Amino acid sequence: MNASHGEPPYEPAANPGQQGAAHPPSPSGQGHGGRPPGQPGQVPAHYPPHQPPSGPPAYQADQAFAPGGGLQWSPISKRHGWHRLLTAILWAIPIGGVGAFIVWGNGGLVPAVMWVAAVGLAVVLAWLLAELDRRTYGYVERADDLIVTHGVFVRRLIVVPYGRMQFVDVTAGLLERWMGIATVRLHTAAAATDATIPSLPTAEAALLRDRLAQKGEERSMGL
Amino acid sequence: MRFSEGTHRLHWATVPLRAFIFLIIYFVLLGFPLLLTQTEDGIVLALTPDVLARFLIVTIPMGLIAVGTGLWTWLALRFRVDGDDLVVETGLLRKNKRRIPLSRIQAIDLVRPLVTRVFALAEVRVELAGGERSEIALRYLGRHSAQQLRAELLALAAGLPGQTPEAPERHVWRVSFGTLLASLILRLPVLGTSLLFFASLLFLLMYAEGGILAVTIPVMLGLIRAVIAPLVMYANFTVAMSPDGIRLRYGLLETRMQTLPPGRVQAVSIIEPALWRTLGWARIEVTVAGYAGERQALSSTLLPVAPRHVAMHLVSQVFPGTNIDAVSLIPASSKGVAIDRADGAGTDDVVFVARHGWPCRRTDVIAHARAQSVRLTVNPFQRLLGLATVHVDAPPGPVQVAAADRDLGEARAIVESTARRALAARRSGGGDPTRWAR
Known part of the structure; x- marks a missing residue:
């Protein structure tokens, strides 16, 4: 093999670290008050752990889904559960009605009642799940990234750096608009990112979108 | 010829080539059936003057249409380099102009399908980040002017003047x-x-x-x-390094010459099937943001097979300043129950490495500067055991980097440290690979 390490053909890391370390924390004077007080990004907790950790090192197992740095999860609106319940009911009415009619025509009254009961049970289950889901949802804007956590069965914690956001969109369906809530979705170049915050009060969603867009612009870069 | 000045068209031979292809399709679908006559003993091929006249009456206008459309498409497509953009104009009556910032170029391919080899033509494909429709295919240019265009576009994308001669290259490996x-x-x-x-x-x-x-x-x-x-696709695979990127050449029937500019590779996977390990072979697959959809599957291979040390050398060229084998991998928790057992995961200042798989071992590598987001997931099984999986997300492609079955607290520490390293790597300039020569 004639692969000599002559000159590095790639762009050399001309000034690694210097500018990055001296990078001033961007001004937070836009009056939204969304910036958390702590700067959790400052303490270098080293991984792999055999290096001497300086500062708060490993997380406890029960702290794995905590926001960290003395921050609190911002919850989503309590209307999340009601929104899901209403959606479920709107689906359940035609399914329950048409299904019950067909079952009633074929099998009589008792199976029809059982069908309606099953649909009703599904609605209640959907509502219960949505309510549990709402309790697990939380997001925090940190100095350099947004973290979102949610999930009833599979728990998730997603860290999206502001510099990686391609765009932020806010969507609100008819029902959502009527209830005064909206969904904020963050898009990065990775399809797997899936950082979605549903059921935020409309005003809060707009403010969050503006803050995220601004922070994204400050730190934006190519792929 | 300089592509950075003036407006250019495709090679003139595109016209007869297109007309020829059109006529072949016509002949198979319509022309040949016209030559057949229905008689009592079935369908026969009888070239009577009657039949020939019928054939010619249809074929001559079709030939004119074929030449006409070929000429039309040839006249309709013009391209030029305007400042930092490549401008492609199509259409004679309804004009359509596309401006492509050269700094967005993810890769440039030179493709030579079998048909075009007769005419010494080549297709230039410019891959851009994002979307299915984000490639520009110039079919076809002369072979030499195609290489010239490729060199000029790469030079301009690198921030050098367009007259820069094609960058010299250094042969790395040839797969026999x-x-x-x-x-x-x-x-x-x-x-x-x-x-x-x-x-x-x-x-x-x-x-x-x-x-x-x-x-x-x-x-x-x-x-x-x-x-x-x-075998047909990757025959004669050669890898070469040059200042404007990694150059790959391969193909038996359709030859391809791919150029991946520096910093365009998002993530790398080193794959070692069980039998290859005894022979010391490895394969490299990469995620490049430009190739979406089926093109991703077509051109995700950086090296179909090579001795492991060659593969490792190539990976260290892709992610400069690191050595994958030197990254110490922390083994996954012994409580994990998956068959596809995670071997471990580790990180240094440049890359995050996760190794897993049995019997086919995969080592997934992503540069911190390229990481899009970091995720921590716990499925119900893992929750019983107090485990978690850390994903470092790359753009869609064959490489998914995930460190499975870590202890919960450790997993969160990995998430935080990865996020921090990614931030540091992006700030130190590793995140913006445009204008790599400046």
Whole structure:
């Protein structure tokens, strides 16, 4: 093999670290008050752990889904559960009605009642799940990234750096608009990112979108 | 000829080529049936003057249409380099102009399908980040002018003047045909399938039972797909390094010359099937943001097979300043229960490495500067055991980097440290690969 390490053909890391370390924390004077007080990004907790950790090192197992740095999860609106319940009911009415009619025509009254009961049970289950889901949802804007956590069965914690956001969109369906809530979705170049915050009060969603867009612009870069 | 000045068109031979292809399709679908006559004893091919006249009446206008459309498309497409943009204009009546910032170029491919080799033509494909429709294909340019255009576009994208001569390249590796063939066969699924194929063939010959064809034919098709297709596609694979990127050349029938500019590779996977490990071979697959959809699958291979040290050398060229083998991997928690056992994960200042898989071992590598987001997931099984999986997300592609089955607290520490390293890597300039020569 004639692969000599002559000159590095790639762009050399001309000034690694210097500018990055001296990078001033961007001004937070836009009056939204969304910036958390702590700067959790400052303490270098080293991984792999055999290096001497300086500062708060490993997380406890029960702290794995905590926001960290003395921050609190911002919850989503309590209307999340009601929104899901209403959606479920709107689906359940035609399914329950048409299904019950067909079952009633074929099998009589008792199976029809059982069908309606099953649909009703599904609605209640959907509502219960949505309510549990709402309790697990939380997001925090940190100095350099947004973290979102949610999930009833599979728990998730997603860290999206502001510099990686391609765009932020806010969507609100008819029902959502009527209830005064909206969904904020963050898009990065990775399809797997899936950082979605549903059921935020409309005003809060707009403010969050503006803050995220601004922070994204400050730190934006190519792929 | 300089592409950075003036407006340019495709090669004139595109017109006859397109007309020719159009006429072939016409002949198969319509022309040939016109030559046939229906008689009492069935359909016969009889070239009577009557039939010939009928054939010519249809064929001559069709030929004119073919030449006309070829000429039209040739006249309609113009391209030029305007400042930092490549401008492609199409249409004569309805004009359509596309401006492509050169700094967005993810890769430039030179493709030479079999047909175009007669005319010494080549297709230039410019891949951009994002979306299915984000490629520009210039079909076809002369072979030399295609290379010239490629060199000029890369020079301009790198921030050099367009007159810069093509960057010199340094040969790295050539995959010999025998090695490629052996590597394609020496895989457990392929060996198992061929065993099934020969067994069914034997059964067919011994018992003359046609029903077994239902097994033989799909198995044969699978083998063709797994062995013959890659063999034709990746034959004569050569890798070379140059200042404007990694250059790959390969193909038996359709030759391709790919150029991946520095910093365009998002993530890398080093794949070592069980049998290859004893021979010390490895394969490299990459995620490049430009190739979306099916093109991703077509051109995700950086090296079909090579000795492991060559593969590692190439990876260290892709992610400069690191050595994957030197990254110490922390083994996953012993409580994990997956068959596809995670070997471990580790990180240094440049890359995050996760190794997993049995019997086929995959080592997934992503540069911190390229990481899009970091995720922590705990499925119900893992929650019982107090484990978690850390994903470092790359743009869609063949490489998914995930450190499975870490202890919960440790997983969160990995998430935080990865996020911090990614931030540091992006700030130190590793995140913006445009204008790499400036």
